[in-house]
Each structure stands twice: as C-alpha cells, then as structure tokens.
Amino acid sequence: MIRRFHHISLSFFLILFSGYGNVFCQDKDSTALTRFDEIEKHLRGLIEEIPALEAQVDISVTDVSVQEFLRAVANSSGLNLDIDPALNFNVVNNFNQVKVIDVLLFLVKHYQLEIYNIGNILHIYKVPEIKEIPPTVILSYDLERDYLSLEINDELLSSVAREITKTTNKNIVLSPGLEKQKVSGYIQDMSFDNALEKFAYSNNLLVNKSEDGFYLFEKVIPENIPVDTYTEQGNKSTRAVTQPGTFELYTEVYSQDSIDIHALNAPILEVVKEVSNKIGYNYIVSSALNGFTTISAKGISYDELLEYILKGSNNAFKKEGNVYFIGDKGQAELMNQKIVQLQYRTVDTVLSILPEDLITDLQIREFRELNSLLLSGPTTSIEKAENFIKEIDQLVPVLSIEVIIVDINKSFTIATGVDAGLGENDIQTSGQVFPYVDMQLNANTINSMINRFNGFGWVNIGKVSQDFYMSLQAMEDQGILNIRSTPLLSTLNGHGAQLSIGNTEYYLEEQVNIIGTQNPQTSTTQIYRPVNADLSITIMPVVSGDDQITLEIEVTQSDFTERISQYAPPGSVSRKFKSQIRVKNEEMILLGGLEEKRNSETSRGFPLLSRIPILKWIFSSRTKETSNTKLNIFIKPTIIS
Numbered sequence: 001m002i003r004r005f006h007h008i009s010l011s012f013f014l015i016l017f018s019g020y021g022n023v024f025c026q027d028k029d030s031t032a033l034t035r036f037d038e039i040e041k042h043l044r045g046l047i048e049e050i051p052a053l054e055a056q057v058d059i060s061v062t063d064v065s066v067q068e069f070l071r072a073v074a075n076s077s078g079l080n081l082d083i084d085p086a087l088n089f090n091v092v093n094n095f096n097q098v099k100v101i102d103v104l105l106f107l108v109k110h111y112q113l114e115i116y117n118i119g120n121i122l123h124i125y126k127v128p129e130i131k132e133i134p135p136t137v138i139l140s141y142d143l144e145r146d147y148l149s150l151e152i153n154d155e156l157l158s159s160v161a162r163e164i165t166k167t168t169n170k171n172i173v174l175s176p177g178l179e180k181q182k183v184s185g186y187i188q189d190m191s192f193d194n195a196l197e198k199f200a201y202s203n204n205l206l207v208n209k210s211e212d213g214f215y216l217f218e219k220v221i222p223e224n225i226p227v228d229t230y231t232e233q234g235n236k237s238t239r240a241v242t243q244p245g246t247f248e249l250y251t252e253v254y255s256q257d258s259i260d261i262h263a264l265n266a267p268i269l270e271v272v273k274e275v276s277n278k279i280g281y282n283y284i285v286s287s288a289l290n291g292f293t294t295i296s297a298k299g300i301s302y303d304e305l306l307e308y309i310l311k312g313s314n315n316a317f318k319k320e321g322n323v324y325f326i327g328d329k330g331q332a333e334l335m336n337q338k339i340v341q342l343q344y345r346t347v348d349t350v351l352s353i354l355p356e357d358l359i360t361d362l363q364i365r366e367f368r369e370l371n372s373l374l375l376s377g378p379t380t381s382i383e384k385a386e387n388f389i390k391e392i393d394q395l396v397p398v399l400s401i402e403v404i405i406v407d408i409n410k411s412f413t414i415a416t417g418v419d420a421g422l423g424e425n426d427i428q429t430s431g432q433v434f435p436y437v438d439m440q441l442n443a444n445t446i447n448s449m450i451n452r453f454n455g456f457g458w459v460n461i462g463k464v465s466q467d468f469y470m471s472l473q474a475m476e477d478q479g480i481l482n483i484r485s486t487p488l489l490s491t492l493n494g495h496g497a498q499l500s501i502g503n504t505e506y507y508l509e510e511q512v513n514i515i516g517t518q519n520p521q522t523s524t525t526q527i528y529r530p531v532n533a534d535l536s537i538t539i540m541p542v543v544s545g546d547d548q549i550t551l552e553i554e555v556t557q558s559d560f561t562e563r564i565s566q567y568a569p570p571g572s573v574s575r576k577f578k579s580q581i582r583v584k585n586e587e588m589i590l591l592g593g594l595e596e597k598r599n600s601e602t603s604r605g606f607p608l609l610s611r612i613p614i615l616k617w618i619f620s621s622r623t624k625e626t627s628n629t630k631l632n633i634f635i636k637p638t639i640i641s
Contacts, residue, residue, distance in 0.1 A: 035127075036105075036108060036109050039105070039108055039114070039115055040105055042115075043101055043104065043105065043115065044101065046117060047101070049120060050079070050080075050117075050120045050122070052077045052078045052079040052080075052100060053079070053099070053100050053101040053104075054099055054100070054101065055076070055077035055078065055079070055099070055100050056097050056098060056099055056100075057073055057076040057077055057095060057098060057099075057100060057103065058076075058095065058096050058097060058098075059072055059073060059076065059093065059094075059095045059103075060093070060094040060095070060096075061091060061092065061093055061094075062092050063090050063091075063092055064090060064091060064092075065088070065089070065090055065091075066083075066087050066088075066089055066090070066091050066107070066111070067083055067085075067087065067088075069091050069093070070083050070107075070124065071083075073100060073103055077100045079100055079122065080120055080121045080122065081121075081122050081123075081124065082121055082122065082123040082124070083123075083124050084123070084124060084125035084126060086125070086126055087113075087124070087125070087126060089111065091107075104122075104124075107124075111126075112126065112127045113125065113126060113127065114126070114127050137150075137151075137152055137155050137159065137160060137163050138150065138151040138152075139163055139164065139167045140167075141167050141168045141192075142189075143168075145191075146191060146192050147189050147190060147191055147192070147195075148164075148168065148187065148190060148191070148192045148195040148196075149187060149188050149189050149190070149195075150164075150185065150186070150187050150195065150199065151185075151186050152183060152184055152185050152186070152199075153184055154182050154183075154184050155182060155183065155184070156179070156180060156181070156182055156183075157174060157178050157179065157180075157181045157182070157183050157203075157217065158174060158178075158179040158180070160183060161173075161174055161217070168192065170192065170213070170215065171213065171214045171215065172214075172215050172217065173214050173215065173216050173217070173296040173297075174217050174296075175216065175217060175218040175219065175250075175262050175296060176250060176260075176262060177219070178205075178217055178218075178219065181203075183199075183203040183205075184202075184203070185198075185199045185202050185203065187199060193209065196215060200217060204219075204220050205217050205218065205219065205220060206218045206219070206220055208264075208294065210294050210295065210296075211294075211311075211312060212308070212311070214296070216264075216294065216296050218264070247263070247264060247265045247266040247267065247270075247292070248262070248263065248264035248265070248266065249261075249262075249263045249264075249266045249270060249271065249274065250262040250263070251274055251275060251278065253275060253278040253279055255279075256279055256281075256301060256302050257301040257302075258299050258300075258301075259275060259279075259297075259299070259300055259301070259302065259305055260297070260298045260299065261275070261295060261296070261297055261300070261305065262295070262296045263293055263294060263295050263296070264294050265292050265293075265294055266292060266293055266294070267289075267291075267292055267293075268289045268290075268291050268292065268293050268309050268310070268313075268315075269285070269289040271293060271295075271305075271309055272285070272289065272306070272309075272326060275302065275305060276302075276324070279302060281302065281322070281324060282322055282323045282324065283323065283324040283325075283326060284323060284324070284325050284326065284327075285326050285327060286325060286326070286327030286328070286331055286334075287315070287327035287328040287331065289315060289326065289327075290313075291313055293308075293309040295308060295309060303319075306324070306326070307380060310326075310380075314328055314329055314330075315327060315328060315329065316328075316329045316334050316361075316378040316379065316380050316381070317334070317379070317380065318334045318336060318378070318379040318380075319379070329361055329377075329378045329381075334378055334379065335376065335377060335378065336376070336377070336378070336379045336382055337374065337375065337376045337382075338374075338375050338382050338386065339367070339370075339372050339373070339374055339375075340372060340373045340375060340385075340386050340389050340390075341370060341371065341372040342371050342372065342373070342389070342393050343393055344393055344394060344395050344396060345392070345393050345396070346371060347366045347367070347368060347371055347372065347373055348366070348368075350373070350389060350392065350393070351364065351366065351373070353392070354385065354388070354389075355388075358381075358384055358385050358388055359381075359385060360381075361377045361378050361381040362375055362376065362377035362378075362381050362382065362385060363375075363376040363377060364376075373389070395641070396492050396493050396494075397492075397493040397543045397639050397640075397641060398490065398491075398492060398493070398639075398640040398641050399490065399491055399492075399493065399541050399543070399549070399637050399638065399639055399640065400488065400489070400490050400637070400638045400640050401488070401489040401490070401491065401497055401539055401541065401635065401636070401637050401638075402486070402488055402489075402634075402635070402636040402637075402638070403486070403487050403488070403489065403499060403537060403539075403633065403634070403635055404485075404486050404633070404634035404635075404636075405485045405486075405487075405501070405535070405631070405632075405633055405634075406631070406632040406633075406634070407535075407629070407630075407631050407632075408480070408629070408630045408631075408632075409480070409627065409628070409629045410480050410627065410628045410629075411477070411478070411625070411626065411627040411628075412476075412477070412478050412625070412626045412627075413476070413477040413478075413623070413624070413625045413626075414475075414476050414477075414622075414623070414624045414625075415473045415474075415475055415477075415621075415622070415623045415624075416473055416474050416475075416621070416622050417473055417603075417604075417620050417621025417622050418470065418471070418472055418473075418620075418621065419470070419471040419473075419621050420468070420469070420470040420471070421468075421469060422465070422467045422468055422469070427440065427442040427443075427467075427469045428440075428442060429441050429442050429444075429445040431472075436474060436475030436476065436477075437472055437473065437474040437475060438472075438473055438474075438475055439471070439472045440469065440470075440471045440472075441469065441470045441471075441472070442468075442469055443464050443465060443466045443467065443468045443469065444466075446464050446468060446470060447463045447464060450463060450464070473621065485501065487499055487501075489539070490640070491539075491541065493541065493542065493543045494540075494541075494542055495540075496538055496539065496540045497538070497539045497540075497541070498536070498537070498538045498539075499536070499537045499538075500534050500535070500536045500537075501534055501535045502532055502533055502534020502535060502536075502558075503532075503533060503534070504530045504531065504532050504533075505530070505531050505533075505560060505570055506528040506529065506530055506531070507528070507529055507531065507563075507567060507568060507569040507570070508526060508527075508528055508529075508567045509526070509527045509528070509529050510524060510525070510526050510527075511524070511525040511526075511527070512524050512525075513525070529569065531560075531569050531570060531572070532558075533558045533559050533560050533572055534557075534558060535555075535556070535557045535558075535631075536555070536556045536557075537553070537554070537555050537633065538553070538554045538555075539551055539552070539553050539635065540552040540553075541637055543639060547584055547585035547639060548582055548583075548584060548585075549582065549583055549584070549585060549637050549639070550580065550581075550582045551580070551581050551582070551583065551589075551635065551637065552578075552579075552580045553578070553579050553580070553581070553591065553635065554576075554577075554578045555576065555577055555578075555591065555633065556574065556575070556576045557574065557575045557576070557631060558572050558573065558574040558575075559572065559573055559574075559629075560572055561573055575631075577591075579591070583637065585637070585638065585639050586636065586637075586638050587636070587637075588634055588635065588636040589634070589635050589636075590632065590633070590634055591632070591633040591634075591635065597627070597628050597629075598625075598626070598627045598628075598629075599625070599626050600623075600624075600625045600626075601622075601623070601624045601625070602622070602623050602624075603620055603621065603622040603623070604620060604621050604622075
C-alpha cells in the first residue's frame with residue numbers, strides 16, 4: 001500500500017515530529033561531494049528500519065516524468081515515498097536487478113535531490129537554490145588613466161574608505177565622528193579626484209587633499225553658525241575654530257607615543273604649543289614658525305607629528321635632554337654631526353646611490369680608513385639618511401661559478417696522386433709505405449726501377465735526368481680532439497666574472513725608411529706584431545628571491561685560419577652569442593650550438609687525363625679535407641653566502 005503526503009515545510013516537520021523522526025538537510029557551506037556522502041550514509045543507516053531499501057527492482061523507462069518513475073519504484077519494492085510536486089523533469093533509465101537504495105542515490109547525485117525520512121516514509125525534493133546577495137560596495141579603478149567607478153548603497157563610510165584605499169592604494173582619512181555615517185552614490189568612469197569630490201558632495205561631506213597625498217573627508221559646517229570652542233578633560237583636549245578665515249584643531253593626547261590629531265589650515269605654532277603643553281614637553285622656538293598645516297592622524301608619536309608638520313618647510317627640530325629646539329634648519333642649535341660606519345658595503349658605492357632629496361640639507365665626508373661617512377646637518381635629516389644607509393648596507397651574496405668547457409674537433413683528410421718534376425740533385429728517397437703511402441723518389445731510385453723493365457721484349461724506356469724526382473701519396477687521416485677545461489670563478493652579486501683562454505701568434509712587419517735626399521740612406525725596421533685568438537666568457541649574476549639567479553652570459557670564440565703568405569698575419573674567424581637566463585641555485589645549464597664545419601677539396605693534374613676515371617689517380621694529385629668543431633659550455637652557479 002502506497003501512502004502519499006503533500007509537501008510540508010521542513011520546519012513544520014521538525015516541530016510536529018520532534019524526537020520521533022530523523023531529518024537530513026544540506027548545510028549551505030558543505031560541498032556537493034560531502035552532501036552526497038552524508039545522504040548515502042543516512043540511507044544505509046535506515047536499512048534495518050526500512051528493509052524495502054534493499055529490495056531489487058527491474059525498471060526500464062523512456063522519457064517518463066520522475067513522479068511516475070518513483071511511483072513505479074515504490075510499487076515494485078513496497079517503499080513509502082512522498083515526492084515533491086515541484087519535481088517536473090523526465091528520466092530515461094534502464095535498471096535490471098538494482099537495489100532501491102542505489103536507484104535513489106543515483107537520482108540524488110544526477111539530479112541534485114535531497115531525501116529525509118519521517119519514520120519509514122522518505123520525502124524527496126529538489127535542493128533549494130541559494131540566492132547570492134549582491135555586494136553593497138562595487139569599485140573599479142583604471143590605474144593608467146586614474147579613473148574611478150563606484151556603486152555604493154547605504155554602506156558605512158569607514159568601509160567605503162577602506163575599500164577605496166585597498167583598490168587604489170590612495171589613503172582616505174575620516175575626521176572624527178564620520179566612521180558610522182552611511183553613504184550612497186553611483187559614479188561611472190570619472191577621474192579619481194573629481195569622483196571623490198562629487199561623491200562627498202552627494203553625501204553632504206567635504207574632501208581635501210593634503211600635501212603628503214592623503215584625502216581627508218570632513219563634515220560640512222554651515223557658514224552662518226560660527227563655532228569657537230575649547231574643552232579639556234584629563235589628557236584630552238579639543239579645540240575647534242570654524243569662523244571664516246580661521247582654522248580647525250582637534251587633539252587627543254594619550255601619551256608621548258599616542259596622539260590623535262585633526263587640523264585644518266591650523267598654524268604650525270598653534271599645533272606645537274597645544275600638543276607640547278598637553279604632554280608636558282619643554283620646547284624652544286628659536287625662529288618664527290610660519291605656515292599652516294592640515295593633518296588627520298591617530299596614534300602617532302610626538303616626534304612623528306613634528307616631522308610631518310615641518311616637512312617641506314625650512315624648519316627642523318632637535319632634542320637635547322628633555323628639551324626640543326624648533327626653528328630654522330640653518331641655526332647652529334639645530335645642527336648635528338654623526339659618523340655612520342658601514343659593515344658590508346664600501347663608502348664610495350653608497351655615496352653614489354644616496355637620493356638627492358635625502359641629502360640636500362647635509363654635508364657628507366668620507367672616511368675610507370674607517371669605511372664610514374660623516375653626516376653633518378639638521379638632526380631629522382641625519383636620522384633619515386642614517387636609516388636609509390642601514391637599509392641598503394646589507395650582506396652582498398657571493399657566488400661561485402663553475403664553468404666546464406668541452407671543445408670537440410673532428411677531422412677527415414684524404415690525399416692521393418702523383419707529383420713529378422725537376423729539383424735539386426741532393427733529393428733523397430724517403431717516406432712511408434705502410435699503413436699509408438707518402439713517398440718521395442729521387443732520380444737514382446727511378447732509374448733503378450726503369451732498368452728492371454728494360455730488356456723485356458722490345459720495351460726500352462730509357463733513363464731520367466739526375467735532378468728528376470717523383471712524389472707518391474695515398475693516405476687517409478681521421479682525428480678526434482677533445483679538449484676539456486674546468487675553471488672556477490667567484491664574484492659578488494651584480495658584478496661580472498670574466499674568463500679568457502687563447503693563444504697568440506706573430507707576423508713580421510717591415511718598415512723601410514729613406515733618410516736624406518742627396519745621399520739617401522735606407523733604414524729597415526722589422527717588428528713582430530701579435531695577433532690573439534681566444535675563447536672569452538663574461539657572466540653577470542644577479543641573485544633574487546627563492547635562490548633564483550639571473551645570468552647574463554656573453555661568449556666570444558675566435559680562431560686562426562691559414563696565412564695568405566709566409567709573413568702575412570694569420571686570418572681569423574669568430575663566433576659570438578649573448579643570452580640571459582634564470583636558474584635556481586646549484587642548477588647546471590648547457591650552452592651549445594657554437595659549431596663550425598669546414599669542407600675543402602683541391603686537385604691538380606694533367607688536362608683531360610686527370611678527369612678520366614682510374615687514370616685520374618695517376619695523372620693528378622687530390623686532397624679532400626673535412627673538419628667539424630663543436631663547442632659546449634656548462635655553467636653551474638652556487639650561492640656561497
């Protein structure tokens with residue numbers, strides 16, 4: 001018997017059957033895989049209570065609604081099912097001897113369904129969709145054009161300021177009391193300054209840009225209501241003067257290292273007097289503190305406050321004991337001297353990289369013997385320069401660069417032929433017969449050989465003259481030359497290491513000078529000029545984060561070729577390449593491809609006869625040479641310290 005229940009909300013079942021049934025629902029933060037695993041675990045735990053889940057069914061349907069399909073499963077197995085009327089999709093399935101629990105799990109996973117039970121009744125429904133809540137602060141920023149777009153709907157101004165700062169990297173500061181104010185606005189593709197101005201106007205606010213690049217949001221105070229108040233409570237003081245032509249000044253002093261201040265066009269002297277009096281610091285103003293300041297900050301120290309409000313002016317401060325001297329930078333009371341000693345760098349390298357705006361007010365002298373710098377000038381400028389020097393005075397990594405050079409030269413030469421001619425009488429018969437033939441025969445040897453042929457029949461060749469000679473060649477030469485060198489270089493980070501291996505040959509240069517006109521005299525000068533051919537490797541290493549090393553490598557290889565004459569300088573060929581690569585510490589790289597191939601073939605012989613096959617080996621002399629030179633370079637950088 002199949003009993004049907006209409007769909008009832010989950011909360012109703014929880015109240016009605018509290019303590020009776022088991023309810024399973026999906027946690028909105030759980031993943032789909034976790035949801036399916038929990039449903040499977042829950043159903044298998046119900047097998048003892050609902051044995052029909054283990055029943056086997058045979059069902060084959062085509063384009064049937066899921067309502068009818070589940071009714072057929074319930075009728076075949078005796079399972080009590082309640083189906084959500086909202087399930088309106090069709091199914092195409094063919095199940096043969098499949099357990100009911102597997103059919104239900106298949107539908108749950110394939111169609112994103114949920115199942116919970118009340119007693120032995122299973123309710124099946126669709127997983128409810130979770131609607132996304134649109135964000136209340138939408139920002140986009142074009143860095144190249146400095147354009148801002150925003151869409152804000154009833155959001156706290158403090159949250160909006162934080163999001164604008166995170167998105168644009170431009171600091172937004174709120175005046176006291178604006179943190180909880182809610183704002184709204186919509187601006188599309190407008191310059192940053194103009195967008196903030198219009199956004200502030202639409203929310204009854206003012207925005208001003210300070211000299212140090214901060215954007216200050218303030219409340220709009222009606223001009224017809226002048227305010228001039230001063231309140232004091234403990235270490236907190238508040239003063240506001242907002243009549244036309246005057247200024248605003250709010251201060252809260254908690255300690256010497258924690259001061260909250262908001263000033264709008266306030267005289268610098270007024271700020272110094274009020275904050276100093278509240279902290280209890282002694283101060284001496286040695287010259288007029290002209291100028292005004294606009295600042296809004298929380299939790300800053302007294303020294304930081306003085307540095308901010310005096311920045312960009314000719315004023316500075318100096319502390320001696322418990323007294324602050326404030327006045328013109330050029331006054332003797334505000335001048336100071338300090339020796340800054342370097343640990344890892346040399347004074348000449350540091351002095352060249354100090355920023356101009358940092359040392360404008362300073363005089364700097366070098367002490368090479370102590371590797372130190374003497375700074376003379378205002379105290380605040382000295383402290384800034386000293387902090388900068390300490391930041392760049394870091395340990396410079398030292399690198400060891402292992403270079404393996406492998407130069408392979410393969411050559412193949414064939415020389416054959418017969419040469420004959422007239423030469424000197426003292427030519428000796430000499431040469432080698434085995435394993436190759438390279439012989440030179442004189443006239444006596446040739447006549448002796450001719451005499452052996454004379455007298456046979458009618459053949460009578462005759463003899464050759466005494467200055468006749470003959471050369472015989474028939475040889476083949478193969479060679480492989482492998483040159484390997486392993487130099488080790490060391491250098492500082494950012495400094496180049498250079499290796500050069502080569503040889504030098506000389507050629508003769510003669511210079512003839514004629515001295516005098518009536519009785520000319522000739523002077524001959526001979527000079528041997530050097531010519532170099534070498535392999536040069538230049539490596540520039542730069543160490544970056546995570547033990548990454550950038551190598552700029554330049555390789556130049558040159559070699560000699562044949563001379564055009566005995567005393568002429570040798571010819572040369574060169575190969576060069578330059579590359580940049582990044583490797584990890586102690587990784588080895590291979591630089592290959594410097595390969596040179598040379599093929600040459602020369603022949604001399606009797607016209608026509610030197611071209612006839614077989615006869616050409618007798619009536620000609622031939623030399624064929626092939627060479628292949630390949631250079632491979634292995635480089636392995638290692639960071640030592």
